[in-house]
Amino acid sequence: MTSAxxxxxxxxxxxxxxxxxxxxxxxxxxxxxxxxLDIEPGEFVVLLGPSGCGKSTLLKIIAxxxxxxxxxVYIGGKLANYLKPSARDVAMVFQNYALYPHMTxxxxxxxxxxxxxRPKAEVSQKVETAAALLQIGxxxxxxxxxxxxxxxxxVALGRAIVREPLxxxxxxxxxxxxxxxxxxxxxxxxxxxxxxxRTTVYVTHDQIEAMTMADRVVVMRHGLIQQIGPPDEVYRRxxxxxxxxxxxxxxxxxxxxxxxxxxxxxxFIGPFPVEITGLAGATVDDxxxxxxxxSEELLLTTEATAGSFPAVIELVEPVGADIxxxxxxxxxxxxxIRVDAETKVEExxxxxxxxxxxxxxxxxxxxxxxxxxxxxx
Amino acid sequence: xxxxxxxxxxxxxALQAIAAEHARSRRRRRLRGLGKHAFLIVVTLLLVAPFxxxxxxxxxxxxxxxxxxxxxxxxxxxxxxxxxxxxxxGFLRWMFNTLFVAGTVTLIKVFMDSMAxxxxxxxxLTGKRAIFLAMLILLMxxxxxxxxxxxxLVNWMGLTNTYLxxxxxxxxxxxxxxxxxxxxxxxxxxxxxxxxxxxxxxxGIYRRIILPLIKPGLVVLAVIIFTDQFMSFIWPLxxxxxxxxxxxxxxxxxxxxxxxxxxxxxxxxxxMSLVPIGVFFFVLQRQFLARSLAGALKQ
Numbered sequence: 001m002t003s004a005x006x007x008x009x010x011x012x013x014x015x016x017x018x019x020x021x022x023x024x025x026x027x028x029x030x031x032x033x034x035x036x037l038d039i040e041p042g043e044f045v046v047l048l049g050p051s052g053c054g055k056s057t058l059l060k061i062i063a064x065x066x067x068x069x070x071x072x073v074y075i076g077g078k079l080a081n082y083l084k085p086s087a088r089d090v091a092m093v094f095q096n097y098a099l100y101p102h103m104t105x106x107x108x109x110x111x112x113x114x115x116x117x118r119p120k121a122e123v124s125q126k127v128e129t130a131a132a133l134l135q136i137g138x139x140x141x142x143x144x145x146x147x148x149x150x151x152x153x154x155v156a157l158g159r160a161i162v163r164e165p166l167x168x169x170x171x172x173x174x175x176x177x178x179x180x181x182x183x184x185x186x187x188x189x190x191x192x193x194x195x196x197x198r199t200t201v202y203v204t205h206d207q208i209e210a211m212t213m214a215d216r217v218v219v220m221r222h223g224l225i226q227q228i229g230p231p232d233e234v235y236r237r238x239x240x241x242x243x244x245x246x247x248x249x250x251x252x253x254x255x256x257x258x259x260x261x262x263x264x265x266x267x268f269i270g271p272f273p274v275e276i277t278g279l280a281g282a283t284v285d286d287x288x289x290x291x292x293x294x295s296e297e298l299l300l301t302t303e304a305t306a307g308s309f310p311a312v313i314e315l316v317e318p319v320g321a322d323i324x325x326x327x328x329x330x331x332x333x334x335x336x337i338r339v340d341a342e343t344k345v346e347e348x349x350x351x352x353x354x355x356x357x358x359x360x361x362x363x364x365x366x367x368x369x370x371x372x373x374x375x376x377x
Numbered sequence: 378x379x380x381x382x383x384x385x386x387x388x389x390x391a392l393q394a395i396a397a398e399h400a401r402s403r404r405r406r407r408l409r410g411l412g413k414h415a416f417l418i419v420v421t422l423l424l425v426a427p428f429x430x431x432x433x434x435x436x437x438x439x440x441x442x443x444x445x446x447x448x449x450x451x452x453x454x455x456x457x458x459x460x461x462x463x464x465x466x467g468f469l470r471w472m473f474n475t476l477f478v479a480g481t482v483t484l485i486k487v488f489m490d491s492m493a494x495x496x497x498x499x500x501x502l503t504g505k506r507a508i509f510l511a512m513l514i515l516l517m518x519x520x521x522x523x524x525x526x527x528x529x530l531v532n533w534m535g536l537t538n539t540y541l542x543x544x545x546x547x548x549x550x551x552x553x554x555x556x557x558x559x560x561x562x563x564x565x566x567x568x569x570x571x572x573x574x575x576x577x578x579x580x581g582i583y584r585r586i587i588l589p590l591i592k593p594g595l596v597v598l599a600v601i602i603f604t605d606q607f608m609s610f611i612w613p614l615x616x617x618x619x620x621x622x623x624x625x626x627x628x629x630x631x632x633x634x635x636x637x638x639x640x641x642x643x644x645x646x647x648x649m650s651l652v653p654i655g656v657f658f659f660v661l662q663r664q665f666l667a668r669s670l671a672g673a674l675k676q
Contacts (some may be wrong), residue, residue: 010516024621032567060570063570063574064573064574065570065573065574084573085570085574086573086574086575086576086577090574091574092570092571092574093568094571096565098565098567098568098570098571099538099571100568100571100586101590102589103589111575112574112575112576113576115576115577115581116576159571161604
């Protein structure tokens, strides 16, 4: 039962976090332009986007550290707009850890519980448990400046864990670690999430983090959500050109052209001949359009085949298991092809490229992906 | 077994030349070092000499002070000046007044300035910029321009010849707020935000997070305020006329009007006046180092 003073979500659903039409303006600058997002209990949601896209602002609004201009935030089904940060039942892990430098690890971990007025024995027991979970049990009496980057990160996580909140909010928590430690902490974080099982909202601009950790990825740009979906869907079926070029490394090849109808048949006229299945029934007008093809969906053939087109290899970049090839097709358009490391190819060579069946995405003049028959979404 | 060393420049004489060059360079460095030390010693002497002269004079009788050649060590020391200072003048009362006023002003101001600094640095307040600007402008107004209106105000409030007349006006000096604001501006916002999420009130954030982190700044501010109050002369001279409320500076200056030129007594007063401020520095110097921010944030 909920008291009259704490309005429940109008949708009546039991989302862990529900964001309805949230807008944030700083003077004339709009940081968030009406964001809607539902997060299920236990879900790991990653907010992904370039710097300044509003992802951190959204996280701070959920945490109560920023006021919103318009909209509603429900946490645990209750309206949180007017709740203090500490009353929202969320814990935050900051990008720069934000450990209290004048307190030991033990005091840092126990501080939120102490502030909540929990008995000393309970604080002590929870601190010990969290420290054991994060393998920092032997560091409890050290000060933050005596810890390594990874240990500080664990303390920051521990400070969130001891509170046992409804949701964890993480603001680029791994961005200050070196590459190796980042990979290690990433998998540790995932293991931790699986053990603790709390709703997590994770902000990052690192798409690898987003793709490997998220149950769902929320791609943002200019304060607007571009796409919400499982990592695989965001990667394979990007909602628009921005998502297509932001997610994936190397980014999706986007080739501009136009759709024309000739002899009652609709075709895409681009830098090279492309057969787009399902174009006939697609809801897109004739005119400017673009196609997107992932680099690994371009296949090299030694000889010209039906539907293949020639290209000259400009650059060969081995990246371990794969090789990235930069190639120029006849019309001067540059594309990137990903082949496995065993492929023998030299700069300056002419190759033939075949597009994998069903690999072509079509974007309309506005940049939105056009649903094609058989592409599943 | 000996190891043949191949001369670096393919020339057998090159090694000797290099060794000679090293020796020359060492000599040059030594000479330069000597020169630097000589200069420093001269500067130190220039700085210490007047102070030593005052200490020396305080341990000499009036006649001894002017003997020629001067005695460089006061043996046996003459303690009559100190006896006279502590017994015949109001020195101890002046000292108490000074310590009471300077201590009270320092305590209140460090507390007030750090709070105001926090508000100006971190809180979202309407008119924050205007307040800060007004403070900067006030910083530029010299004390001389304020003395008459200040006295009129204090007089109107009926506070002349009270401790409040000595304590209240210095509290309005905005220098400390300015210093504290600059200090607190340097602290990362995420630390406060962490405090907010941990359930701290604004005052809690100030007391439990900001204050411990700005300890070196607080100590610097305390030293500035304390020494400023300790040495302030014009305002205490104007604001009080009662003997009971005289502070050190005013009292020691007044010694000159009693009993002619007693250099020994004046020197003893000067030396004794320095004791509390020396103790104050000694106690606080260890506090200058607070736990660094290093561990709090990304590197």
